[in-house]
Amino acid sequence: MAFKYKPIVCSFVVSALFAFSPSLFATTVVTDKNINADNTATMWPGSQYNAAIPTFKSVLGYDVGERITSHSDMLRYFDALQQAEPQRIKVVEYGRTWEGRKLIYAAIGNAKHIADLDGFAKNMQQLSDPRKTNKNTAKELIGQLPSSVWLEYSVHGNEISSTDAAMMMAYHLLAAPNEATNQKILNNTIVFIDPLQNPDGRSRFISRYYATVGLQHSGDRLSAEHNEPWPNGRSNHYLFDMNRDWLAITQPETAGRIKAMNHYRPLVVIDLHEMGGDQSYYFSPSAQPFNPHMTKTQINNMNTIGKNNGKHFDRFGFDFFTREVFDAFYPGYGDSWPTFYGASASTYEVSSSRGELFKKHSGENLTYLNTVQRHFVASVSTAEAVADNHEKLLNDYYQYQVTAIEAGKNNKNGRVFIIPNERNKAGSHRLATLMAQHDVDVFKATEAFSSCGKQYQAGAYFIDTAQPKGRFVTTTFSKQVDMDSQFIKEQERRRSRKLHDEIYDITGWSLPLMFDVDVEQCAKPVTVASEVVNSDDKLLGNVSNIDATVGFIVPWGDMAAGRFLTAALLQNIVIKSADKAFVLDDKQQFAAGSLIIEKRSNDADLAAKIAKIAEQTGAQVVGVNTSWVTEGPSFGSDNTVNMIAPNIAMAWDEPTSSLSAGNSRFVIERQFNYPVTAIRTAMLKSADLANYQVLILPSGDYKAVLGERGAANIKQWVERGGVLITLGDATKFAAEPEVGLLDVKRERAFKNTAATDTQAAKHADDEAMVDGQLITSKDSLIKASENLQESPDFVAGVLANIEVDQEHWLTAGVHKNLVAIAYGNDIYTPIKLASGKNVAWFAGADNVLASGYLWQENKQQLAYKPYLIHQPMAKGMVIGFTQEPTARAYLDGLNVMLLNTIFRASAHASPLR
Secondary structure (H helix, E strand, C coil), X not given: XXXXXXXXXXXXXXXXXXXXXXXXXXXXXXXXXXXXXXXXXXXXXXXXXXXXXCCHXXXXXXXXXXXXXXXXXXXXXXXXXHHHCCCCEEEEEEEECCCXXXXXXXXXXXXXXXXXXXXXXXXXXXXXXXXXXXXXXXXXXXXXXXXXXXXXXXXCCCCCHXXXXXXXXXXXXXXXXXXXXXXXXXXXXXXXXXCCCCHHHHHHHHHHHHHHCCCXXXXXXXXXXXXXXXCCCCCCCCCXXXXXXXXXXXXXXXXXXXXXXXXXXXXXXXEEEEECCCCCEECCCCEEEECCCCCHHHXXXXXXXXHHHHHHHHHHCXXXXXXXXXXXXXXXXXXXXXXXXXXXXXXXXXXXXXXXXXXXXXXXXXXXXXXXXXHHHHHHHHHHHHHHCHHHHHHHHHXXXXXXXXXXHCCCCCCEEEECCCCCHHHHHHHHHHHHHCCXXXXXXXXXXXXXXXXXXXCCXXXXXXXXXHHHHHHHHXXXXXXXXXXHHHHHHHHHCCCCCCCCCCXXXXXXXXXXCCCEEECCCCCCCEEECCXXXXXXXXXXXXXXXXXXXXXXXXXXXXXXXXXXXXXXXXXXXXXXXXXXXXXXXXXXXXXXXEHHHCCCCHHHXXXXXXXXXXXXXXXXXXXXXXXXXXXXXXXXXXXXXXXXXXXXXXXXXXXXXXXXXXXXXXXXXXXXXXXXXXXXXXXXXXXXXEEEECCECCHHHHHHHHHHHHHHHHHCCCEEEEECHHHHHHCCCCCCCCCCCECCCCCCCXXXXXXXXXXXXXXXXXXXXXXXXXXXXXXXHXXXXXXXCCEEEEEEEEEECCXXXXXXXXXXXXXXXXXXXXXXXXXXXXXXXXXXXXXXXXXXXXXXXXXXXXXXXXXXXXXXXXXXXXXXXXXXXXXXXXXXXXXXXXXXXXXXXXXXXHHHCXXXX
């Protein structure tokens, strides 16, 4: 599930065949020596199952663990369970995937609890807010309420075993209510089961997996069964790793489950995953570092649950480990996000068979049934621990809310976050409504006010951290969240020894920084007339002077204007864009990039179209009665370009990073609302690209697939007027000397040893022998072990400050200071002026780190190195991002820059039109 770092698949055919005739695809099944033919009976020994509750075999035609259950069969099974026992299970649809597949959760408990699920949710909402529920009322609620656990399975579609474990968990609870462990669970707890978080990815995996199976399943890791084609089943339709989508909530699957969890507020949340097949099983306690805004009580509760898991794993003879990996620092995982409404949460990981059979390095055959059983046992064990501690967990949950409010009141850095909402109104609205979607109390001032000596206009947003979700606000809005100092000290020690660091994922994630939204803090609460912000509040567009005689101007600089542009282009409205700022008739100032729509160039119904697009996009539009410009370029100037509706192609397939491709396509299609054509990468070697004005190469190592022939084909297309945009690792390909698409080079690590290059050059022609050397200390040994020409140290992911050239047409309307992700170890030389322009670059060493933890040497070497490079090439151009601007689709602050590289760049290219 590590970060170190869709086309629609017709898997419904295979799923339908499974549903009607599982034997059609039957193959020889290799069973584990410890599991007999009746798999269900031995999953939890000693259970007596009610024959009236439908089994896997009675509904699906196969036993648990005998095959990988499809999404459609999973739905059929839960439907059968609900029909058989409607008083003790309720199945609820909470959303649909991009491909239209149903997302469900099941609530299981005793008849009393299931009959009053709405009442349970209402009471949990009361318990969640000490501002409305005092201690005495809370005590009464705690005495009445059951505890709750939310088990979420298979967010990564090719981590397959957990869905079948979820089905077995539901069957076990319903069919063996008198089993001792189940009695405790059903008496004290509601178990919520989200059996399949990623149906699109799972369907992709299953269709491809069973398509490769022959006479019998192969456990050989070299077999086609164990090597998925691009893109693998991990991600959803838009190729998102949805376990990283809990902050930005860009995907419908994530939005649906967050809404459901905010409704019920389950006390314990477990996210069940798979890891490498040669490993065993992982559960809490988590590895260091922990997010400092988590509480010790939450961590201790997970330790208690972990001990209970260990007890049962010992009973079954299952190997396991804890603490060594999978930290709890980043707040955007499925197992960390719930902690910030007060739950105790964790990830579980099982060794994966990635099919029905996998041969470990030890020689042991790992079967699908093995993996299903381990996740099932962990699920039961977790629910038991929740039931055993139900009153404590409810008390701890209420106390979390109390202390969250107190922590907000005592926030030394400032109790209230204020979003002035004067610059980047679309971004401010997006951030405010996103926080409301997270169930944070957000307000919008309806009149001007003063706070901490500053004046704010009506329309400013503010969030008081003295609220139950205050810790979530603090950890997502603060510029810096520090890792434990001892953990950092250990990572620096490991780095000094040339050992890999133990930082698991990105270390910086401040939402205001990533959204390019101004935020200020004040220690005192804000008192002003205001309205509550809801997640579905619409950004209101406006057209002033709708009866304008000359035309309309859309000020450039936020996503509302960007969406206005794409909508207008798709409706064939003729638009110009100014390369520089201008002043109209000595009165009205407009930023560089502003869109100019003249009535004389468009149809008679232009005003009606403009009004409708403004309403849809939230854009601000100004009607003008003159084109007389007193400063800056006139409407007819060469510095005012005609915008075109470009056809956009994107490399799709190996060796493209599926995450980069999916994230980028999503941003353009679902945030810019503009279509993209995906082209198999290998076709770019010889394809006639004349129909496209823009080609995007997402991050990937293209050298082997495209080679010099592909580079030559792309270069010819660029020279004829195409715009090539490279992202992240694709920029590395463009900069290869034999490729010759971008005149920059990657840097080796800077060494403060003058003799390094001399020594390397001296012995370049004699690799068999080197000069003798004396090693007199351990430090000398470490130094002698270093590579003389190594790359900079790898960075897990930080937020870095970017400075932007304000005089280049490519950055029109882009804020002078932005924040981007710096990840990996690629650092590039600046491009020479004879070849192009460094349009945006990393800030100086003292200021380059915006949030996170960055090695000191990387700070120094990254300083003033290019982030965005522009290189003209005959009638076209190459634009290189040295990092990925679309990572996880949560760098909203970079979207105007990306819009410019697509739409303003294609307007500036000069092919024959």
